[in-house]
Amino acid sequence: MKILVPVKRVLDYNVKARVKADGSGIDLANVKMSMNPFDEIALEEAIRLKEKGNAEEIIAVSIGVQQNQETLRTALAMGADRAILVVATDDVHNDIEPLTVANILAAIALKEGPSLVLCGKQAIDNDFNATAQMLSAKLKWSQATFASEIDVREDMVRVTREVDGGLQTIDAKIPAVVSVDLRLNEPRYASLPNIMKAKRKPLEEISPADLGVEITQRLKVIKTKEPDSREAGLILENIDQLVEKIQENVGG
Amino acid sequence: MKILVLAEISNGELAEDQTSKTVSAAAALGQVDVLCASNNCSDASTKIAKMEHVENVYVLEDELFAQGLAESYSETLLDTINSYSHVFAPSSSFGKNVLPRIGGMLDVMVISDVSKVISEDTFERPVYAGNAIQTVQSVDKVKLISVRTSNYSAVPSTGSANIKKIDCKGNNPLTTFIENKMQTSDRPELTSAKVVVSGGRGVGSKENFEIIEGLADKLGAAVGASRAAVDSGFAPNDWQVGQTGKVVAPDLYVAVGISGAIQHLAGMKDSKVIVAINKDEEAPIFQVADFGLVDDLFKAVPEIEKKV
Numbered sequence: 001m002k003i004l005v006p007v008k009r010v011l012d013y014n015v016k017a018r019v020k021a022d023g024s025g026i027d028l029a030n031v032k033m034s035m036n037p038f039d040e041i042a043l044e045e046a047i048r049l050k051e052k053g054n055a056e057e058i059i060a061v062s063i064g065v066q067q068n069q070e071t072l073r074t075a076l077a078m079g080a081d082r083a084i085l086v087v088a089t090d091d092v093h094n095d096i097e098p099l100t101v102a103n104i105l106a107a108i109a110l111k112e113g114p115s116l117v118l119c120g121k122q123a124i125d126n127d128f129n130a131t132a133q134m135l136s137a138k139l140k141w142s143q144a145t146f147a148s149e150i151d152v153r154e155d156m157v158r159v160t161r162e163v164d165g166g167l168q169t170i171d172a173k174i175p176a177v178v179s180v181d182l183r184l185n186e187p188r189y190a191s192l193p194n195i196m197k198a199k200r201k202p203l204e205e206i207s208p209a210d211l212g213v214e215i216t217q218r219l220k221v222i223k224t225k226e227p228d229s230r231e232a233g234l235i236l237e238n239i240d241q242l243v244e245k246i247q248e249n250v251g252g
Numbered sequence: 253m254k255i256l257v258l259a260e261i262s263n264g265e266l267a268e269d270q271t272s273k274t275v276s277a278a279a280a281l282g283q284v285d286v287l288c289a290s291n292n293c294s295d296a297s298t299k300i301a302k303m304e305h306v307e308n309v310y311v312l313e314d315e316l317f318a319q320g321l322a323e324s325y326s327e328t329l330l331d332t333i334n335s336y337s338h339v340f341a342p343s344s345s346f347g348k349n350v351l352p353r354i355g356g357m358l359d360v361m362v363i364s365d366v367s368k369v370i371s372e373d374t375f376e377r378p379v380y381a382g383n384a385i386q387t388v389q390s391v392d393k394v395k396l397i398s399v400r401t402s403n404y405s406a407v408p409s410t411g412s413a414n415i416k417k418i419d420c421k422g423n424n425p426l427t428t429f430i431e432n433k434m435q436t437s438d439r440p441e442l443t444s445a446k447v448v449v450s451g452g453r454g455v456g457s458k459e460n461f462e463i464i465e466g467l468a469d470k471l472g473a474a475v476g477a478s479r480a481a482v483d484s485g486f487a488p489n490d491w492q493v494g495q496t497g498k499v500v501a502p503d504l505y506v507a508v509g510i511s512g513a514i515q516h517l518a519g520m521k522d523s524k525v526i527v528a529i530n531k532d533e534e535a536p537i538f539q540v541a542d543f544g545l546v547d548d549l550f551k552a553v554p555e556i557e558k559k560v
Contacts (some may be wrong), residue, residue, distance in 0.1 A: 019384050066473050099355065128364045137353045137357045145322070146345060146425065161345075168429075169430040170429055218360065221386055221387070222389055224385070225385050230521060230539075230540045243556055246504065
């Protein structure tokens with residue numbers, strides 16, 4: 001079977017997001033960008049499924065600016081077989097909404113016919129946590145979100161989900177869209193020989209129009225501001241003072 | 253304007269705090285209807301009917317809704333949901349699972365993690381792990397909103413809404429529920445607890461986490477953990493506080509052995525009072541703490557537990 005893995009290029013998780021002075025968004029000029037960490041986990045899982053003999057081909061897809069091909073090269077170096085870049089904008093500050101991303105991915109899924117789409121549960125920039133759910137709705141496929149364990153069987157995939165209060169296990173009919181959570185696995189680093197090999201793997205470049213998808217924006221961003229900041233407080237001298245402060249604020 | 257709230261119910265049990273706070277957020281726009289869908293709704297619907305600002309409680313009793321599977325909701329309830337201009341749900345694992353799927357079906361965007369309702373089409377929501385707050389305006393015909401419940405207080409139980417049964421003839425051929433493994437605990441629920449004691453990587457091991465749990469139990473608190481502690485296997489994911497875990501805003505938050513990574517701060521910086529214990533005086537957690545103690549947690553925490 002084929003597995004499709006969408007990977008988003010986002011501000012590196014170690015870099016602090018800075019709000020632009022004019023309130024128009026986050027400054028993404030000349031900052032380190034990386035693959036969304038949750039997408040890395042999804043890709044790692046796809047590679048492990050292939051290594052176990054559950055999958056034959058892994059296709060990585062990225063949607064955004066031309067530079068997303070760096071992210072796709074990383075995906076190819078980790079172990080994806082080929083990549084599709086959908087150039088949807090020429091401005092890195094123009095975030096493509098999950099609904100449009102779902103439309104684009106649905107069109108690709110119908111063309112490529114994967115049995116499984118493995119997504120990160122959320123992108124660490126817009127924090128929507130929506131693409132996988134919207135995609136499965138568009139395709140009318142089964143949906144399993146926040147996976148911490150994935151077991152591919154004959155015609156379904158058994159997924160253990162991280163839900164409030166504990167874990168829920170469900171069987172999702174194949175084809176399925178699965179979004180992955182933090183504890184599913186620890187992604188590998190690409191080795192140097194694999195990075196070299198990745199340069200020769202196929203990377204196809206298309207536009208949303210090629211897929212018949214129109215880019216829409218349903219949520220207009222009016223303003224981006226810094227959150228209210230907290231003032232640093234008092235450093236106490238001893239445990240007794242701390243005990244006093246705790247007692248003052250418990251059950252208050 | 254017609255407003256619907258999806259109540260969060262698992263196997264007949266209402267997540268009362270989450271649902272009430274979601275009603276509170278929605279009530280900024282007017283009176284609301286609540287959809288109560290589960291296998292057994294008698295207890296839940298009675299509780300919801302008492303929530304202030306609720307006009308009608310629509311009860312949909314069917315085994316199909318026992319486990320909150322997304323397909324059961326999105327495929328079955330589309331017509332009902334489509335007759336509203338606004339649909340609110342808590343931004344819990346339930347709301348985040350169900351609401352965007354409904355969005356995909358209706359071809360509308362979901363507005364996730366809303367921290368403030370400004371007007372009928374304009375909302376505030378945190379992005380970049382809470383490092384920025386965005387004001388967004390929706391042009392969709394139906395607004396699908398998941399609510400960051402820690403920003404709201406529960407509504408008073410002084411209402412008396414109508415309870416109406418509705419029928420459902422749906423099915424879910426796509427996913428099958430197998431089992432739940434829930435953490436059973438006598439402690440208060442993390443997102444609604446008045447006091448939270450959290451441990452970080454500094455705690456060092458799963459066994460050492462008992463120190464955190466001991467203090468929490470003495471204070472009647474919920475136990476939280478940083479992502480680093482969860483990643484290291486010291487604590488279950490269910491305890492995780494932060495961008496990728498739960499968002500909490502208790503009266504008192506005690507951070508023990510937590511350095512204060514951005515992603516953790518995103519989940520707790522709206523707490524009323526923050527107390528931090530860390531042996532590294534440079535730890536960023538002290539930048540947001542109201543009271544800090546620079547000390548070895550293994551010495552300090554047991555002593556605090558004895559003295560409080």
